[in-house]
Amino acid sequence: MAAALLLRAKKMLEPRLRLQFRAEVIHMRILIVDDDAVFLQQLRKYMLAKNLSVDIAEGGKRALEMMRNERYDIVILDLKMPDMPGVEVLRQARQRGVQSKFIIVTGYGEIETAVETMKLGAADYIQKPFEAEELFNIIKELENMHGDAAEPVKWLKKICAGKEIFLITEMKPEKFEEGCGISARRRIWLREKPHRDEMGRTKLEVLMDSIIDFTTRYNNVAVVHEGISHLVETYGKEGVQKYFSSLYEKAKYGKFQIVVLYRSQTEKGILQSMQEMPFSLNAEEIAKIFRSTIRCTIIQFLGEYGSLSFTDMLGKINAKSSSDLAFHIRRLIAWDAVKKEGKNYELTPRGRYFADLLKLINEGEYRDPGSNVIYINGSAIL
Numbered sequence: 001m002a003a004a005l006l007l008r009a010k011k012m013l014e015p016r017l018r019l020q021f022r023a024e025v026i027h028m029r030i031l032i033v034d035d036d037a038v039f040l041q042q043l044r045k046y047m048l049a050k051n052l053s054v055d056i057a058e059g060g061k062r063a064l065e066m067m068r069n070e071r072y073d074i075v076i077l078d079l080k081m082p083d084m085p086g087v088e089v090l091r092q093a094r095q096r097g098v099q100s101k102f103i104i105v106t107g108y109g110e111i112e113t114a115v116e117t118m119k120l121g122a123a124d125y126i127q128k129p130f131e132a133e134e135l136f137n138i139i140k141e142l143e144n145m146h147g148d149a150a151e152p153v154k155w156l157k158k159i160c161a162g163k164e165i166f167l168i169t170e171m172k173p174e175k176f177e178e179g180c181g182i183s184a185r186r187r188i189w190l191r192e193k194p195h196r197d198e199m200g201r202t203k204l205e206v207l208m209d210s211i212i213d214f215t216t217r218y219n220n221v222a223v224v225h226e227g228i229s230h231l232v233e234t235y236g237k238e239g240v241q242k243y244f245s246s247l248y249e250k251a252k253y254g255k256f257q258i259v260v261l262y263r264s265q266t267e268k269g270i271l272q273s274m275q276e277m278p279f280s281l282n283a284e285e286i287a288k289i290f291r292s293t294i295r296c297t298i299i300q301f302l303g304e305y306g307s308l309s310f311t312d313m314l315g316k317i318n319a320k321s322s323s324d325l326a327f328h329i330r331r332l333i334a335w336d337a338v339k340k341e342g343k344n345y346e347l348t349p350r351g352r353y354f355a356d357l358l359k360l361i362n363e364g365e366y367r368d369p370g371s372n373v374i375y376i377n378g379s380a381i382l
Helices: 001-013 037-049 061-068 086-095 111-119 132-145 151-161 173-180 203-217 226-236 235-254 265-272 283-290 295-307 312-314 322-334 350-362
Strands: 029-034 053-058 073-080 103-105 124-127 163-169 186-189 222-223 255-262 306-308 339-340 346-347 373-377
Touching: 001 306, 029 061, 029 346, 037 053, 037 132, 037 203, 061 073, 073 086, 073 132, 086 103, 086 111, 103 132, 103 226, 111 173, 124 132, 132 163, 151 173, 151 222, 151 255, 151 373, 163 173, 163 203, 173 186, 186 203, 203 222, 203 226, 203 235, 222 235, 226 235, 226 265, 235 255, 235 265, 265 373, 283 295, 295 312, 295 322, 295 339, 295 350, 312 322, 312 339, 322 339, 346 350
Parallel strands: 029 053, 029 073, 073 103, 103 124, 163 186, 163 222, 222 255, 255 373
Antiparallel strands: 306 346, 339 346
């Protein structure tokens, strides 16, 4: 599976950086908002050809009326409209409780305004002029990030196929197995066992010892683990971070895989904060980074030089403007790939993982630098 995802990632690095998604129906309702009637009709025609359900609104006021009466998964919103600026449309939509994901359409010189929309919760942006396929790829990315349970279940079953499974879960194990279509040889229900055993070991110590015993006894093992929040509530964030970091180290040098399912962005953040834990290949994360030439270049230069100022990067990177570069740096910081230290920018552990991945792809190697540790967004199935 890692090889297949890496092959997809290599395609993303081709000159136009277009993601290659499988042809399938996307079950999402889309609203396109613009003041250009011709643009609206052309884009609507393209989206209908992609089997999307599409409505159009000529202007911001009409869009707010439609969002009040209908629920849309995604709103494609132009920033510059005569009746109401796109920023104001987004602000009022949020005030009215609209939960749609907004893709902002910007023109040249409007990047700073696009950044402002991100503070209001916009999901992404695209700059004019653009090809319709680029916009469709963003929509597809958003669907992958917030889809139903089908994909995570399919992925989990594929990873576990033919392996001896050790299941650690906050859910009742039989319910987890039934919902995900897997069968475990060993199961631990986190809510059933006491916090300490008769030997005085904490549950985290018992879990680690049990995993070591199981992976020594069997070959071709997958440890499927969920229940991060439950463990944090019981043992604290620091203890859980040490536990997972130690577990990763054993998987890294052992002969087993760890599959961690997270329920929320909070749980994902706990996993991301582990300084020594790299991040396994994930199409969602690849799409974020590799869809932009500038973002790839920032990652590559920081990987090569270690630390660069904004001025240094502006001189090395072929950005359209300083505000364009600043926008992409902010996105990388928000995704925990880049951090600011004083006046300079550096890669986080997550960013170094992507730098390694880019280097491998450019060298033609098709392997995942974190293939023994796999994360799955399990929010739809847990």
